[in-house]
Structures are given as structure tokens and as C-alpha cells.
């Protein structure tokens with residue numbers, strides 16, 4: 001499996017650790033920036049990661065900014081993306097199980113490096129449950145189809 005990872009300057013310090021951790025779990029990683037601590041705009045990075053996942057170039061994505069919120073708002077504008085901000089492992093696990101989330105977002109100003117890796121583990125180690133949850137995910141897609149060009 002291939003994971004797209006991105007951050008802005010406010011999530012930059014966590015990104016390298018996240019990438020090393022994911023590679024250590026045996027995943028291939030696509031690092032989509034940012035590559036310095038210079039200030040940048042989170043929607044630019046979110047769009048790159050979201051498009052890589054939406055086009056099927058990567059299976060899942062991880063986005064880090066200050067809060068995780070801006071990244072999720074931007075990523076969710078790309079068709080087919082279900083990006084979830086999580087700062088607890090229960091949510092990170094259930095957003096895979098029930099929502100089939102395909103991008104995990106979190107904030108470097110919210111979670112520490114230890115919890116960040118636990119969020120990543122909870123997200124990557126969990127598969128979508130399907131069944132009644134598939135009906136609900138299909139309803140999300142219907143909203144998307146009706147409201148996005």
C-alpha cells in the first residue's frame with residue numbers, strides 16, 4: 001500500500017517522524033511536501049495529497065497542519081475524499097471502520113509526537129467494515145454527486 005503524506009509549515013516537525021514510522025510498517029510513502037519550515041498555504045498541500053488519493057495513485061493519505069482542520073476542509077473539496085480530523089485513537093479507528101475515511105488529518109499544535117503515531121497506527125491498521133456503513137458512505141457520495149460539478 002502507498003500512503004500520501006503532506007504538511008504545511010505548522011505540521012512540518014511531525015511529518016518526518018510520521019513518514020519514518022509508516023515506512024517502518026512496510027508502506028510505501030509519497031511525501032508531497034512541504035519540504036522546509038518556510039510559511040506556506042495548507043490548501044496547496046491538501047489538494048496534492050487529496051488528488052493522489054482520489055486518482056488512486058495512493059491508497060490513503062495523512063495530512064498535518066497546526067490543527068488538522070484546515071487540511072481536512074481543503075481535502076474534502078476533492079471528489080471522493082473523506083478526510084477526518086482526529087485527535088484520539090478511538091476516532092482514528094472508527095473513521096476507517098464506519099466512514100471509510102481515506103485521509104487522516106491531525107494538528108501538530110494539538111497532539112504530541114507519541115499520540116500522532118498512535119493515530120497513524122489506529123488509522124492504517126483498520127479496514128472499513130462495510131455492511132450498513134456502506135449505505136451511509138454511498139449517501140455521502142450522493143450528496144457529492146448532487147452538489148459538486
Ligand code: RB5
Pocket residue numbers: 008010011042065066067068069070071107
Ligand atoms: C497555520 O498557521 C495554521 O493556520 C494551519 O496550519 C492550520 O492549523 C489551519 O487549519
